[in-house]
Every structure is written in C-alpha cells, then in structure tokens.
Amino acid sequence: MKRVVITGAGTINALGKTVPETLEAMREGRCGIAELEFRDVDRLTIKIGGQVKGFEPDAIFNRQQLTLYDRFTQFTLMAAHEAITQSGLVFGGELAATTGVVLGTAGGGVSTWDDNYRSVYEDGKNRVHPFVVPKLMNNAAASHVSMQYNLKGPSFTVSTACASSNHAMAQAFAMVRSGMSRAMVTGGSESMLCFGGVKAWEGLRVMSRDACRPFSANRNGMVQGEGAGIFVFEEYEHARARGAEMMAEVIGFAMTSDAADIVMPSKQGAARAISGALADAGLGRERIGYINAHGTGTAANDKTECAAVADVFGTHADKLLISSTKSMHGHLIGGTGAVELLACIMALRDGVIAPTIGYEEPDPECALDVVPNEAREVAVEYALSNAFAFGGLNAVLALKRV
C-alpha cells in the first residue's frame, strides 16, 4: 500500500477566497455568516448564510465560460487553480493518464435549476438556453477541472448529501493508496444559496435564524454556506522525489451506512465510521488529538455525534479536542468536508486548533472540549474529520502530521 500526502489545497468560502485567508479567519475565530443577498430573499424566513461575497465571476471567466459554469463550478475551478498551482504538478504523459478528479456535491447546479425554472414557470418563457443541462449536471465541476488540467484518469462526482466531499476524498485516497493513481484531485463544492435552495431547506425546520452554535445548549439549528475545497492527493514517494511541500498525510478512512432513517442520525453508524477510520489507519484511539466535528448546530446531530465520540474514545474523549468550523463558514452541504479538512491541516501542520465560535452555554449532552470561541495552540499528530449525511451515510477521514 502506498502512502498518500496532500501537496496542494485551494478554497473559496465565506471566510476567504484562498487557503491562507480562510486559515487566518479560522485562527481569529471570525464569523463569515451574514445577511443573504440574492433575488427574492425577502420571501424567505431564513435570511442568513455563509455566502461568498465580493466574488465577481465576470472579471474571472469569459462569456463563453460563464454560459457553461454554474456557480458551484466557478467555485470549484477557483479552488482547483489554487490547489494545483500550489502542488506544482503539471499533468502530461503517464501522470495525466492516471490522475483523475473525484469531487463531492449534493446539489450541483442548483442556481441554474432555480433560474431556469423561474424563467419557464414564473416568467412564462417557453425556451431555455441550450447549455442548461451541461451547466447544472452534478459532474460539471469535475469535468471542467479534468478538461482544464488535462486529467485523463478516473473522474466522477459523489453525491451523498452532507458527506459528499468526505466520500469523494476517501475514494481518491483509496485510489492513490492502492497504486491505481499517482495523484488525484479531490474535494467538493456547493452553491445552494439561491431562493429555491434555501426555501427547500426551510421546509425541514432545522435552520437557525440567527447563528450556527454547535454544541452550545442554546443552539437552534444549522446555517447554510457555500464554496469549494479542492486538494491534490499524491503518492508519497512521487511527492518526495520532486521535493513537493507536504501539508499533511492521509492515513485512513471508513464509510458506514446507518440503514435506519432518512434524516435522523444514528450514534452507532457514526461510531462505526469513527472506529473504522482508526482501524484502517492502524491507530489506537488515544493517539487522536483533534477531531473536526460534523457539528451542524442541530439538536439531533450534535448530541448524537458527541455520544458517538464518547463511545469510541472512552476516557480519551475528555482529552481530545473537537470543534466545528461550521460556526464560521456555515454548512457547505456537499462541499463541507472539503473546507473542513483545512482545519485538520491547520491543526496538524501549524498546531492551531480552529474554534467553535458562537458557543454560549455548556450542554451536558455535549460535554467535550469543543474549543469554544477562541483558537488554541496545541501540537497535534493525528486528526479525524467527521461527516454524517442525511440518508445515514457516514464518512470519516484520518490524517497525520508530516
């Protein structure tokens, strides 16, 4: 089995338009959640989100590209550019033939659906632009990355709601670890912050009107976010031979299904994914220093997740640190695990643990060290990243400091 390291990272989200900007915001415990700005927002009950602001696609993409790139593809391409540039990889020959793109998204081109449904239903138009289908399809982002960087290996899109990115990155990791690919571009993106996208979430009545406060007793729901996180996973010897900077090592993963309920999380399903990732990485539970929680800020997730962590880690659960950065960038749904992997990289590489901001009252059902409100400097050697999706689909990644 090959070792797998991360040699490039890129992002755009409510906290920043690059990885350094995002990590700085996480260190400072800055909140990227604010008033939503888009058409018909006044007809929504939920009016806040982790929206990417000051992003001007017209200045970045040409007209032809804009007719084909939904916002989730635009985010993906921005983040992929940062990640691949940082990696220093140029794809040609055998490397290009085996390197692919595995990305997660839950909704794909949601705003393209939204705009065109509005056009035919509300505005009564009988004709839509010919590129609606290639623009909204869930694999559009992965395909455009493959075309832009000449990546001819296995490429596809994973859609497992809030665990999409973690499933995608686990798959990419498995491909490099097995020797099938020497490098993979992976991560995920989401852009559901449009009228229809938020309206659909409102229906579930799990959304907060004021803030995302994971693990805090007064939490009142989740807040949507948007953006992308993209990484280059590379075989260790390949990276070492070319002197590439290694941000962290990916050492294991597990995926489980609750097989129970379409929305309610299961402690057993989550716990099996966490202990499975430890077993895959060959780690004793006492080695884990940090967990990036799924931590959505809903009543159901946070207590179930804490109970699962307590079950798996026993007394060590009181020693490890666990935080939810969704309090800052919101829940990026299918893209969330990718942006949250950055918090794991910061913990391992920089020894800085991103805080759970907005934390106000301890909850006896979430009695773990959730790094409330302020980042902490702690040297961490091993970290986990949790993602537990609607539909009971769970994916946990294990990482190691390089």
Add this chain to the structure above:
Amino acid sequence: MDVETRVRNIIAEQALLDPEEVGMDSTLESLGLDSLGLVESLFAIEEAFDINIPFNANNPEDSDFDISSVATIVMGIRRLLVEKES
C-alpha cells in the same frame, strides 16, 4: 435592422468575430462554430426573432431548416417569419 444584418451580428457574437467577417456564403464550421456554438446561435436567433427553429442536431439533413450557410439560415428565418405573420 434587416434579418440578414441581425443574423450576421448574432453569429459574429457567438463566433467572436466582427460582423463584417461573417459572409452570406460562410458556413458555421468555417466561422469556427462547434456543435455547442451552433445550438447557442440557434437559441440566440430564436430569442431575437421570437420564432421556433425546427432543427434537430441528430439529423441536420432531415431537419426542416437548412443551416449549410449563413444565407440558407437567413432564408429559413424569413420563411418562419412569414409563417408567423400568417
């Protein structure tokens, strides 16, 4: 603006050319328009003239609309406009 000028302007915009470079005997292929550029041009023409163009990309030869040159496209549009009037 007459039909011919409007069509040349639309095709020029899609092909990223000046309208003067779009001759009546030009084929869409010679102007650098690929299959996506073709359907996008037809969409733009439909929008501009408020007509429906009976073109099927699967079997262009059997379509009731000849796209073999700018001139045949203009002719086809004139016919559709007359049908729309009547």
